[in-house]
Amino acid sequence: MDVDKSDNTDASADMGSPFMEFKTSIPENGLVLAWLTRDNTKPIRPQTGSALHTRFGSFQHNSMISSKYGTQLASSSSTQAGFIHLLHPTPELWSMSLPHRTQIVYTPDASYIVQRLRIRPGSRVIEAGTGSASFTHALARTVAKNGRIWTFEFHEPRYGIAKKEIEEHGLDSVVKCSHGDVCKDGFISACDENLDASAVFLDLPSPWIAIPHLKTVISKKKIVRICCFSPCMEQVQRTIEALQKEGWLDIEMVEVSCKRWEARKEMIRKPEDAIERLRDIKRRRNEGLRKRNERIISQEQNEETASEPQENGAATPAEKFILDKPFLPSEYNPWGRGKRVHEGEDGYEWKDVSKVEAELKSHTSYLTFAYLPPLVPGKEEMLVPSR
Ligand SMILES: C[S@@+](CC[C@H](N)C(=O)[O-])C[C@H]1O[C@@H](n2cnc3c(N)ncnc32)[C@H](O)[C@@H]1O
Incomplete structure (x- = not known):
């Protein structure tokens, strides 16, 4: 470390x-x-x-x-x-251990978004919604002590938990949490500051409704970059329409696909092993059938006769049925149930392989990026009609 x-x-x-x-x-x-x-x-x-x-x-x-x-x-x-x-x-480890209140942004997306939005120490960023504040931690570490993040959440308990967590993590001088509906009321910060943000991240179900509210809170002197994080293509389409209408440029959609490859050892199996495996399956099926028969027989027996101990110590009819069944010996099978072979264990043959990790910890969403250029004095209307 x-x-x-x-x-x-x-x-x-x-x-x-x-x-x-x-x-x-x-x-x-x-x-x-x-x-x-x-x-x-x-x-x-x-x-x-x-x-x-x-x-x-x-x-x-x-x-x-x-x-x-x-x-x-x-x-x-x-x-x-x-x-x-x-x-x-670290924000990366935190995203793996935080108590989930919502879907979260994982590191593969977070790192890409931070880079595409050109977020760096001192940046001023708007985020909505806060959710589980996973991405908020990544943002806070990047903007560092001189930067600012205004994060908005309309779900009150979720807002309260995120605010407390941010305070407990000593990030409250950088991250300003506000409770509010950005689609309905816009980006009204609880701390009454001039936001003047140069980066915007929207992880909301309807970012297209929030986008028109941005013009009063983003920088007019600097280039402003936006990323909208949406799981459905229909949401992306509506977001793009809103961005176009509001004069955002260079609109582009990206999907981040991150797969971790692992070096593993795979056991080399021979045809004889496959035969042995089939035998094992058959043996277990027979055992299952035998147990099912036992259950049926003991249900059919007159309860008294079945449970009454025989005077001379002989087996009851139910016991006799079980004892009379041919016993199928279990054959040694390293892949059978109950036998656990550790990867790379001595006594077996192994080959080196590479595999994609089984479960991908990332919330696959579509990332829509765009930017808004700074206003040129006297040419505002011509450049971006809506600003
Ligand atoms: C998927 S979560 C965000 C997760 C967050 N990016 C993270 O990494 O932890 C979306 C959040 O947006 C909030 N939300 C939805 N619509 C909103 C709105 N109009 N204004 C503010 N927050 C909103 C939801 O309550 C939810 O907590």
């Missing part, structure tokens, strides 16, 4: 925003993203005397406080020998 060497390693030092500055060591109550598995990262704030309980074991917060970010921590449970990694927050 990239660590700022000038960082204050004192755990009790002022925390700032962990999304903007790297710290070397984990402060008490500081945000840590505990990496359990590839699909399970848990945000925690270590407190003296507390513990994180997982299926990999328990992890004492005391052992986390003052240890270095990136530490691999072993479980303190005597029965579970698991471990976790204690990671420093």
